[in-house]
Amino acid sequence: MAQSFETSTVHFGLDQETVNRSKTTPIYQTSVFSFKNLEELEAHYTGERAYLYTRMGNPNTDELGQAVAQLENAQAGVASSSGISAIMAGVLAVCKTGDHLIASEDVYGGTYHFLQNQLLDMGITVSFVDFSSPVEMEKAITEKTKLLFSESITNPFLRVEDLRAMVKLAQKHNLVTMIDNTFATPYLVQPIELGIDLVAHSATKYNGGHSDVTAGVMVGSSSLIEKVRQKVVSWGANVSPFEAWLACRGIKTLALRMEKQCDNAAKLADYFRQHPAVEKVFFPKGVSEKGNGAMVTIELQPDVDMNRFFSSLTWIKIVPSLAGVETTVSYPIATSHRSLPEEQQKKLGITEHVVRISVGIEKFDDIKLAFENALEFAKK
Ligand SMILES: Cc1ncc(COP(=O)(O)O)c(C=O)c1O
Structure with missing residues (x-):
């Protein structure tokens, strides 16, 4: 029997039992599953x-x-x-x-x-x-x-x-x-x-x-x-x-991304260690033979203007999250650790000069240049 238009607008679709061998798992965008009996x-x-x-x-x-x-x-x-x-x-x-x-x-x-x-x-x-x-x-x-x-x-x-x-x-x-x-x-x-x-x-x-x-x-x-x-x-x-x-x-690309991001992060930590505007570099040691993670935290010297630093990072965005393929920076005191009591922030060392960097998959020289320019510009 032909279905009414109204009924047809909701009863369509492939017979799921005959659709198989899809290379990737289909998205089961359904809130519920049906039963024949x-x-x-x-x-x-x-x-x-x-x-x-x-x-x-x-x-x-x-x-x-x-x-x-x-x-x-x-x-x-x-x-x-x-x-x-x-x-x-x-x-x-x-x-x-x-x-x-x-x-x-x-x-x-x-x-x-x-x-x-x-x-x-x-x-x-x-x-x-x-x-x-x-x-x-x-x-x-x-x-x-x-x-x-x-x-x-x-x-x-x-x-x-x-x-x-x-x-x-x-x-x-x-x-x-x-x-x-x-x-x-x-x-x-x-x-x-x-x-x-x-x-x-x-x-x-x-x-x-x-x-x-x-x-x-x-x-x-x-x-x-x-x-x-x-x-x-x-x-x-x-x-x-x-x-x-x-x-x-x-x-599916976790290993590839991590390999590149860990490598870029290690190089960036080395670069910051010799930079006069950087007071402290936090980058782990001995995490794994494959790398030490793709996050680098730095504490900048008190004479760095933080507003100028963040706003002159050009393509490196301020992002209160981490781990994307793009290099991003976050400001823990204003975002991820904002809700900590002040004395806890102080105890842990989360100050106005702490910046957390999530290192991406870009070419390392481009990442380095972006930070180099921002640090130069932000010196008071
Ligand atoms: C280490 C860590 N655990 C857990 C979370 C919370 O994750 P979600 O935002 O997915 O709830 C975050 C978020 O930034 C995080 O950095």
Whole structure:
């Protein structure tokens, strides 16, 4: 029977069962999946059919979780709407009301804000500790402590966390460990291999790699990830299929991008070390044989006019994020670490002269020249 125009406007499309062998995974831009009969519907609940409703699971979001799990050598992974939601789901999968967690004091400002302000409402308390001191970490452990949280390379001063020491301490006190591996990526560091339980990513950053995605991923053991997945589903923190698809596409060039970006970053750190306008250079050592990351943080001399510096960087944009293919600069005191209490900013050294650079894939000489010109122009 011919369908009415109105009906035809909604009932069209390829028979999905006959469309296959697509080279890339199609985007399953659907909020829900259909069923031919009640047996098929039932098959979902007995585990024979994977997908029912996108908030609960979708091929693209699963692909992202699995891709990162594979790169991190983890049993399982779950994608979420952002790096922060991955961290939220991970924390809530481990900690309940009355529990306590210990976090490194130099984590990303948004994470600090979440841990400091949101968890308290749920009756979960947090101690921020200097993770470079195992003694301080151990002192902070109470009988309510459940979780140790840090970043493999910290933000913005790029301190390399001693993951083995963290695991040792956690095993002694029966704690879960969680690492945000956003800056290092599994190209450089694989925390699961060192015994870390949960690894979080802002896929918004290097996984996506092109500043066009907001997504997160948490990986770990199947049993822990199942708990994290329940939080993502129940709190509606799922990522959209399109964003997951973009992040997966980005991952395909992760190794190539990281190789070039790490190389450019090492050269840029060397260049800054001999520049008279640069007081301090923060660039990690010994992260991996493949490189030490693609972020460089500098503290400029007090006589550098910061407004002139930022506004004369020509093609290098001020971007309060990182990890795209383009070199960008950010100003932690005004953006990523703005929400930190002033005394915390002071303690960590986040001053008006600190600049965080996300190094891109451009030709190194062009990057160097852009900074050279800006530093020259910004001298008072
Ligand atoms: C290290 C780190 N972790 C987590 C996040 C949060 O990621 P998202 O913005 O995807 O929530 C960021 C954001 O800048 C970050 O730098």
